[in-house]
Amino acid sequence: MNQQLQELDYKKVFHFFSEISAVPRGSRNNTAISNYLADFAKSRDLKYVQDEYENVVIIKEATPGYENVPAIILQGHMDMVCEKTNDCTHDFLTQGIELYVDGDYIHADRTTLGADNGIAVAYALALLDDASLKHPRIEAVFTTDEETGMDGAIGLDVSALQGKYLLNIDSENEGSLWTSSAGGLTSTCDLPVNRISDKGVKINIAISDLQGGHSGAEIHKNRTNATKLMSRMLFELRNYVHFGLIDMMGGLKDNAIPRDAVANLVLQPEDLEEFNLGFEELAKNIKMN
Numbered sequence: 001m002n003q004q005l006q007e008l009d010y011k012k013v014f015h016f017f018s019e020i021s022a023v024p025r026g027s028r029n030n031t032a033i034s035n036y037l038a039d040f041a042k043s044r045d046l047k048y049v050q051d052e053y054e055n056v057v058i059i060k061e062a063t064p065g066y067e068n069v070p071a072i073i074l075q076g077h078m079d080m081v082c083e084k085t086n087d088c089t090h091d092f093l094t095q096g097i098e099l100y101v102d103g104d105y106i107h108a109d110r111t112t113l114g115a116d117n118g119i120a121v122a123y124a125l126a127l128l129d130d131a132s133l134k135h136p137r138i139e140a141v142f143t144t145d146e147e148t149g150m151d152g153a154i155g156l157d158v159s160a161l162q163g164k165y166l167l168n169i170d171s172e173n174e175g176s177l178w179t180s181s182a183g184g185l186t187s188t189c190d191l192p193v194n195r196i197s198d199k200g201v202k203i204n205i206a207i208s209d210l211q212g213g214h215s216g217a218e219i220h221k222n223r224t225n226a227t228k229l230m231s232r233m234l235f236e237l238r239n240y241v242h243f244g245l246i247d248m249m250g251g252l253k254d255n256a257i258p259r260d261a262v263a264n265l266v267l268q269p270e271d272l273e274e275f276n277l278g279f280e281e282l283a284k285n286i287k288m289n
């Protein structure tokens, strides 16, 4: 490892991690943490840009001898996912995270820790704060609302950036480096629906308690997507019997594999037996996980 990195006082990383943990910084609640970062830059006489999306870019010029080395962009997101246990009264809008150390691990008291992506912010601040390091121009980019659509990154004012190399510090595995990344896409489809009034037997189909998981990090594990499975079942059921679709719902979040889906159908009483046969036949061919 580079000698300078070995000498870098890692305790500073945790110092800044605990400082930013004291600032409420759930997604869509960026103002306090954004201002904290701006104040960090101000108090160290570092150039910074705080844009209308509350992103903060902090620039630290190259140390003597490194002026001709390409600038490096360090990037992380300042927002975190706010989840807590049922018995926890923590208010994410106003309170900082309660940290505690157990062995080699830092934990939070019954809330999410915010290491995603607080650790990136802490790394970058530790580097920016260290006057003894020799380095090229550092451009530290802290974006907002990554967890809820990457809105900060989309609206980022990049005019201050000169670097061509960007290190995104949002990998989840220690010791791993990614050379590229999957993108995310939200699409909205409007399908024309023809509503008619009908009489018959109402059938409710529910798929529930599947494993779910992250649509990025766990998409390769072949977990069943409840919405897709429901669609496939309804599509194939049409081969057995005619029915009307009253409504259908599935999934809760854009970036989670749907664990549950429900559909309500209406069919004629005389078709019920055929429907049940078809349903059982289909269910035999489905293995859910």
Ligand SMILES: [Zn+2]
Binding pocket: 077, 116, 117, 146, 170
């Ligand atoms: Zn992240």
